Amino acid sequence: MSASAKPLKPPRNGSSKRRRTMPVTNTNTNNLTLISRRNFLRASVTAAGGLLLALYLDSPSAAQEKGQPPSKPNAYPPDAFIEIRPDGKIVIQVNRLEFGQGVQTALPMILADEMDADWTQVVAELAPAADVYKDPLFGMQMVGGSGSIAHSFQQYRELGARARALLVAAAAARWRITPEQCRTxxxxxxxxxxxxxxxxxxxxxxxxxxxxxxxxxxxxxxxRLVGKRVKRLDSGPKCDGSLKFGLDLSLTNMKVAVVAHPPVFGAKVKSFDDKEARAVEGVRDVFEIPVARGGTGVAIVADKFWPAKQGRERLKIEWDSAGVERADSSQLSMKYRELARTTGNVAVARGDAQAVERIAASRRLVAEYEFPYLAHAAMEPLNTMVRFDGDRAEVWVGSQFQTGDQAAIAEVLRLKPEQVTFHTEMAGGGFGRRATPDSHVQRETAEIARRMRAVPVKLVWTREDDVRGGYYRPMHLHRVEVGIGVDGLPAAWRHVIVGQSIIADTPFAMMMKDNIDPTTVEGVNDTHYDIPNFHVSAHHPKVNVPVLWWRSVGHTHTAFVME
Incomplete structure (x- = not known):
């Protein structure tokens, strides 16, 4: 392709600034992960004549023994991160979910800055589920732990710098000069x-x-961009209403589904009468499906959301809750208070655990703090769309855990993950609610799609479904005994926390140590206050209520107690 017939005038500020040369480095930190990787890139040409640039992350199996030959590298899509279109647009793939935190602007800023790209021509797209988009440190495609920029800053800088280097080399070859004589x-x-x-x-x-x-x-x-005030790429579409979220998605012949869930977590459908539900105009099918915690529910599939909701309200269901615990907040409160008066699994034992008892009662403080279950109540209700064609499936969802959700859908549909095309949709908030280790909403949708073959089915959890449906920030009770020293500062501190574990019985259970969930005690066990006699322990009772991380996780309750 020839250069422009009319040369562009160079910027007024003249010569380019020198850059320091840095070798390509592995973006992983070995002491933080057991998975080693090699990073390399490959460039390719699009059908339209643009440039596609991919970053390859080859991850040997974590179970691979030392001395064994490395596992075969995965094949990744060639258009992984950057596409330069003939019209000048630069499309950058964002390997995370955007749900308000700004990553759809921040990561492209990092890459565009190193690339010296025209920010007005940058377009950001949410990347689909694929190995190449996995978090460089966590080894799975996800958003969580405030790690998006921390983990991908170097990754996106190197991508931008490599793209720039390729372009400069092409220009230098065309003009028969050295790359060092060019500036961008x-x-x-x-x-x-x-x-x-x-x-x-x-x-x-x-x-x-x-x-x-x-x-x-x-x-x-x-x-030029990083650290500067830059307009968000999604602010305009959000303000004028043109930005589409997962809930807004509509496909040809799409059906909408809702599910009647059991009134007790884990209960099952004993029988149901769907005669009146099927009489609602637009209702297409009513059937039983498995739901979370071993329970079952009834799915209603209709042409639109409203008839599906109306059909659900007309269902007559008899539930079987035999052998299923009925959690009661009042009873849990009493049980938690009793546990808080005993030592749990020890998280911190510094100094003398009994020192507080030797301090005069007049200089002792005993306080209990109780925190209820909290729903996330994100702006956009939970939703997922799946179309199952027998040997393949296609998914559209605002997911925090693309790798896990893709695998869960594949499992339900008896497919391999690579047979599930997974589109990451914009999400309206999450606060942790869209990062469920059991992928229960996606599994429900896949169960419905398996019956409605070749038809796109969107499952919607209404606001009421979400508030009643569990996966709450756990209920907690803190009991704190503080002894004040002669200098007026805490000399002894004994702290017991009672609350369900978020990560027990999930793939993240490996994070537990000495039977303590670190997300329960964070903010207490790692306090910056220098207390000589400091003792922290925790109890994790088993309760039939599904729980989940809530924005800032343990700090949602520990910060208040500590301060």
């Missing part, structure tokens, strides 16, 4: 003799180049 700004490359070419013009040539083994990363003082 706003998606344009300038040569020493007035030459100029837009990135889009060079994309085809750049795609045929060799990705360099080392790249030049900017000195942070030269950042």
């Amino acid at each position: 700004e706003q998606s344009v490359i300038y040569g020493p003799s007035g030459q100029s070419a837009r990135y889009a013009e060079l994309a085809g040539e750049a795609a045929r180049g060799t990705v360099p083994a080392s790249v030049r990363l900017k000195n942070p003082s030269d950042f």
Whole structure:
């Protein structure tokens, strides 16, 4: 592709700033993960003549023995992270869910800054589920733990720098000069003799180049976007209503489903009468499906949401809750108070655990703090759409755990994860609610889609479903005994926390140590207060209420108690 006939005028501020050369480094930290990786890139040409750039992350199995040959690398899509289109648009794939935290702007900013891309031409897209988009540190595609920027900052910088290097090499070859004689700004490359070419013009040539083994990363003082006030890419569409969330998605012949869930977690349908439900205009099918915690429910599938909801209200269901615990908040409160007066599994034992008892009663403080179950109540109700075609499936969902949700849907449909095309949709908030280790909403949708073959089915959990449906921030009770020293500062502190574990019996149970869920005691066991005699323990009672992390997790209750 030839250069523009009319050369572009170089910017007024003249010469380019020097960059320091940095070798390509592994973005993982070995002491934080057991999975080792090799990072490399591959460039390719799109059918339209643009540049596609992919970052490959080859992850040997975590169970691989030392000395054994490495596992076969996975095949990743060639258009993984960057696409330079002929019209000048630069499409950057975001390997996370965007649900208000701003990652759809922040990660493209990092990449575009290193690439010297024209920010007005940058388009961000949420990446589908794929191995190449897994978190470089966690080893799964997800959002959580405030790790998006911390884990992908280096990754996206290197991607931007590599793309720039390929484009500069293409320009240098065209003009028969060295890359060092070129400079870049706003998606344009300038040569020493007035030459100029837009990135889009060079994309085809750049795609045929060799990705360099080392790249030049900017000195942070030269950042043009990072650390600067930049307009969010999604703010305009959100304000004018054009941005579509998962709940807004509509496909040809799509059906909408709701589920009647048991009134007690884990209960089952004993019998149901669907005659009146089926009489509602637009209702297409009514049938029983498995739901979370070993229970069953009744799915109602209709042409639209309203008839599905009306049909559910007309169902007559007899539930079987035999052998299922009926959790009661008042009874739990009494039980928790009793447990709080005993020592649990010890999280911290510093100094003398009995020191508080030797301090005069007049200088002792005893306090109990109780925190109720809390629903997340995100702005957009939970939803998932699945179309099952027998040997393949397609999914649309605002997911915090793409890797886990894709695998769960595949399991229900008896497919392999790679047979499930998984689209990440914009989500209206989450606060942890869209990061469920058991993928219960996605599993329900897959069960319904399995029966409604070749028809896109969108399952909607209404606001009422979500508030009644569990997966709450756990109920907690803290008992704190503090002894004040002669200097007026805490000399002894004995602290017992009672609350369900969020991670026990999940894939994250490996994080537990000495039978203590770290998300329960965080903010207490790692306090910055210097207390000489400090003792913290925790009880994790088993309760028939599904619980889940809530934004800031343990700090939602521990911060208040500590302060």
